[in-house]
Amino acid sequence: MRPGGAASDFGLRFRRNRNAVIGAAIVTLVLLTALIGPFFVPHDPNRVNMLAVWRPPDSTFWLGADALGRDVFSRIVVGARVSLTVAMSVLAITLAVGTTLGMIAAWYGGWVDALIMRTVDIIFAFPELILAILIAAILGPGLTTVIIALSLVWWPGIARLTRALVLSLKEEMFIDAAIASGTPVAKIMWRHFLPNIAAPLIVRASIGVGFIIMAEATLSFLGIGVQEPQPTWGAMIRDGLTQLRTDPHLALWASAALGITMIGFNLLGDGLRDILDPRLQER
């Protein structure tokens, strides 16, 4: 194969996949909004203005104002950053913990494997969001709590997937060769296992982002997630729902922001699954 063959093949299949392209466009827009949007918002998202309480959308407040007269547009933009901060933190933590524990379980087997996998089974015995609600209730609300709670419920899936992938790789010739030539275990995992299990893990992660954003929004909606004055889409929808009859702009625009973001990540995840690993089962 010529150099760069695999990469350009990926590019070609990506461009041909309509879901992946639309998803990537939406995700890029959301990422840009989260990264640079907060520097360009028209108002301070936390500035209280009693003269603008529940102001409908106009030329100063593009999407109106909320119960404290804060600009809804600015809060939606900054809310994107909060959402993605949670999603990326949880993803980083769970990928690190999940792949490490999954590889250790598959490599060493025996009681180490049993210990890790029984822990995974126990966490799977609870509906994931209810477990996250339980953890958030104990730790008390806040950004850190949300990240811890969602990490705790999300790593077992990664660990189980990693273990299954490594178990089948272990039988391969090149692993025997690596062992025979005295390669240290850590190096075998880093250099031989990881690159070979990356594709399904990327697919899993990209589908996971959608779930994590939804879970964060749900916790914040229920009031046990990220707290005021930090703007989050979930809390904005909750505040807006009580006012839906007279001032629908808050709930509807925040819902639209959350909905579009979720559609973007789901389309991208679906597309990546089709491109990278057509056989991977949905979960």
Add this chain to the structure above:
Amino acid sequence: MLGYALRRIVGLIGVWFVAIVLTFVAVQFVPGDPIVAMLSDQSGDRALEARLRAEYGLDRPLWVQFVDYLRNIANGSFGLSFRYAQTPVSEVIAGGLLITPLLALVSISIAVMLGVLLGVFAAVRQNSWADTAVILVLVTGISIPNFAMAAFLVYVFAIQLGWLPVAGWGRLDQMLLPVAILVIPPTAYIARLTRTYMLEVLSRDYIRTARAKGLRQRLVIYRHALRNTLVPLLTTVGIIFGGLLSGTFVVETIFNIPGLGRMAIESIFARDYPVTMTIVLLFTVFYSLINLIVDLAYAALDPRIRLGQERGT
């Protein structure tokens, strides 16, 4: 089959025990002293404090408290509520005990039927405009979180059109919106899976054989293809049910439905941890029972499972 069922039931009891231990341990980590919180303005009253502490058993060693906890679960009282002094948790939650399971079971039944129909509809029209339209609706249905969906549906159907009430519980028209919001995401999920599995089954040789011997399209789809689609679909019903149970927390909160989900959220804010933990336990038991039924049904249909091969995840 019997051996498999027994193994699964023993495993289930293990899971319940772990859940009981976890909820007990969780309460120990909760910041603050519940008795001091209960006393509030009478916090100087040492005698009252001691009496309450004895009544709730919180003056005894931890392992005795755990035995009490087990005993209270066994006799069905689930201990005393922190928020409503001297009231057993079972009385506090009695009103919601039927609402939430009913809501969840009705929703999952509708979702399975509707989802399978939509999935088959899209699969037999693969790549047509109807297929594309269905897929678009499905992606939207899966993606938009239930409370965001609630904002749109309540705005359109309750406020703009005025067809349905905004909230409440008891009358049939008050149930339509909550059930619809619970039903949409799992329906979309099931429909998408059905479509995928159906397309796979339709490409098999035995379908070609069925067509070659001149069977009508409807017979091929419903007699031959659908049956083989339903088996793999069954394994995902458990997971979907978990999502639906979590959805009741949100939907009950939005629509003011006096079910367990809303009670759980209220109890978190009221720091009534015995109630919170009881509801979490009940949800876990309910969820694991549904999963057990699903797994047993699957094992009955697919002999490879009960012969000890693990199901892939």
